Amino acid sequence: MHTSRGSITQTLQERLAEYQQKGLLRQLxxxxxxxxxxxxxxxxxxxxAELKQAIQQATVQHKTMRTGATGSRLLAGQTALAHAVEQELATFYGTESALIFNSGYDANIGLLACLPRKGDTLLTDELIHASMIDGARLSYATRQRFRHNDLADLRNRLEEASRLSSGQVFVAVESVYSMDGDMAPLRELADLCDEYGAALLVDEAHATGVYGSANGKNGEGLVAALGLEDRVLARVHTFGKALGVHGAAVVGPAVLRNYLINFARPFIYTTALPPHSLLAIRCAHEQLRAGSxxxxxxxxxxxxxxxxxxxxxxxxxxxxxxxxxxxxxxxxxxxxxxxxxxxxxxxxxxxxxxxxxxxxxxxxxxxxxxxxxxxxxxxxxxxxxxxxxxxxxx
CATH class of the missing domain: 3.90.1150.10 (Aspartate Aminotransferase, domain 1)
Structure with a gap:
């Protein structure tokens, strides 16, 4: 028996009506x-206006610009501009390498879905962003949540993971939490990860541009403000918040970049950012670097x-x-x-x-x-x- 198109749309309408009755209906x-x-x-x-003008000038000066990337980075989408901007980002954030993603959501899904594998353990703060949750759901690792910013609870779960599994252990947090605005105890988290041989992953979405080294003058994020760059395996910096443009990057050691190029599906299978977006990312960081x-x-x-x-x-x-x-x-x-x-x-x-x-x-x-x-x-x-x-x- 075939389900009619009308009955499907009626089912959708009923679901929306139920959501509306509960006072939960979202609207734009x-x-x-x-x-x-x-x-x-x-x-x-x-x-x-200053940033807008800088982006316009950069667009005019970039004479070989195409309007679109025309493909994924592994096909036609790789350009000298993308490579240069990633090198600039690595220098800005004080690390070996950077890999640009189309959004922070894509970056978090790609990172958490491919880095922890079957036999590994992924420990996540209970208040991480939906993008990190979705990435964790796509991973084949054993996932456990620990109470928000609770170091004792995290230690217990690290202890348990070290007893029960011989795989890698990853700890995923936000530096500044998007819904409460509070900060992760990054120094203490890094200490615990060092003690148990775990890798720390930090989403810097709401710290990028707002905190940074030299008393926050440059906006490299909270990890840099605390001098923890070498103790964090991966940082996710998004550019659609404080930097006012679009896109994101995962920064860390060169081996991490190479790994993501080979295993992060949101990077491998999506059309790359257009040149205009790459120039906007460059200009926004130049404005930060100038000491806005x-x-x-x-x-x-x-x-x-x-x-x-x-x-x-x-x-x-x-x-x-x-x-x-x-x-x-x-x-x-x-x-x-x-x-x-x-x-x-x-x-x-x-x-x-x-x-x-x-x-x-x-x-x-x-x-x-x-x-x-x-x-x-x-x-x-x-x-x-x-x-x-x-x-x-x-």
Missing amino acids: RTADEAVDFCSNDYLGFARS SALQQLHQQLDYFRKQVAGKLPGSQWSTGQSPIQCLIIPGNDRARRVAAAAQAIGLDVRAILSPTVPAGQERLRLCIHAFNTTDEIDRLLSVLHRALAENDR
Whole structure:
């Protein structure tokens, strides 16, 4: 018996209706005119006229440019430009090599799916990003989760892995967690990995451009800020957040790059980034290297925000993160939505993060502070949050 096309679409509609009844239906919407407290454009590079002009000039000067890569890197997509940009990235991030992927999602899936193999053990922090989770699901390694940033729990699982398996052990974390904004204890994690002979994998998506060596002046990430480059097997740096462009790279020893070229399916089987994207990646890093004042402005605005929260929102529940990702916990999907709507009504782009994306009772507003946010905008945000929270508690 054949299933009719109509019955399939009806089934899809019923599933969507069920999701909507639960208050979970996602929809796309724009907020182009609103004040940005939502995006990951921490340094304002995505709106930078200087960066836009640099990319345009680089495009004109690159006379042999094609509009597209025309194939995967292992076929027609390998170019002298791609090779040169990867060498520049390796130098910038203080490592032997870099391999560009089309996105951070692709990089994490490729890395975690192919690096730990059958007989190996993959230990992941319970709050890693969905892309790392999906990569781990594709791996044939034995996977275990450890409690978030819990070194004792990780030690127990490393101990167990050393007893039960003779394979390699990998530990996967984020340096700055995307939903809570808190940081991994990278020094202690590196110590544990060294003690048990495990390899540490770090997703630097929300630290790239925001933290780095020499007191964060260059934005190479939290691993570099702590001087741990040689103790981390692989770092994933994404360019669509603080750097305001697109793409990502896995950086590490040369043997890792060669391994990924041969085994990372999202690299092998996808069309490469076009030359324009490669030039944009180069220009964004050049702007970072030049010592953009945006990084200093970002941390100044973040300090101002945290001081104002302490004075204007006493008793409110915030995540413990020190990064530009600041989360106001508002238990309950409906309550979180109402507070977000109050901010949106006065022209502030604030979004609620609901369960099941976060655990029930941990619903929140995920607020991102940027270099371009003014103190007046921050004051307006905190004032509307104060009013909306008070109305919610009535």
